[in-house]
Amino acid sequence: MNTYAVRTAADEDAAARRDTILELVASERIASQSELARRLRKRGFHATQATLSRDLKSLGIGKLPSEDGSFYVLPAAPREVLDARRQQIGIEAFVQSVRVVNNLVIVRTPPGNAHGVARAIDLQGWTEVAGTLAGDDTILVVTEDRTHANRFRKRLSELTGRSLA
Secondary structure, rough: OOOOOOOHHHHHHHHHHHHHHHHHHHOHHHHHHHHHHHHHOOOOOOOOOOHHHHHHHHHOOEEEOOOEEEEEOOOOOOHHHHHHHHHHHHHHHOOOOEHHHHOOOEEEEEOOOOOHHHHHHHHHOOOOOOOEEEEOEEOOOOOOOOOHHHHHHHHHHHOOOOOOO
């Protein structure tokens, strides 16, 4: 005879509470466990600080520092983290030179690498970048004006750890 674990009402409450925590953290900036507890109470969940601490840990939720203080964030999917690191490595390894021409930026890469670097630049989500166009070894980055172009060049320099002039 097989014995299976029976799901109790407490298990279902915990699962519903954790789903609500995920929803709250995804949609709002929550800075503390007490703030999270208040928001959960408004939705009908009562949890102690110890319970919230365990829930946050089991969900992989951590705090992210910002200029306005720190707040809880959902964990990035492993693929997203890996892809972000690959993008950064692509930019670090393959950007050879950068030249600003008014609101345009010309980025040089080794042959065959411009498309990958342009995609990595696009995925950075930098507000300075209006768009990119890639050839074999050259990327044309379009910005709104020379100020944005210079700011973009500075970001690339910081990311690569070298002066790109």
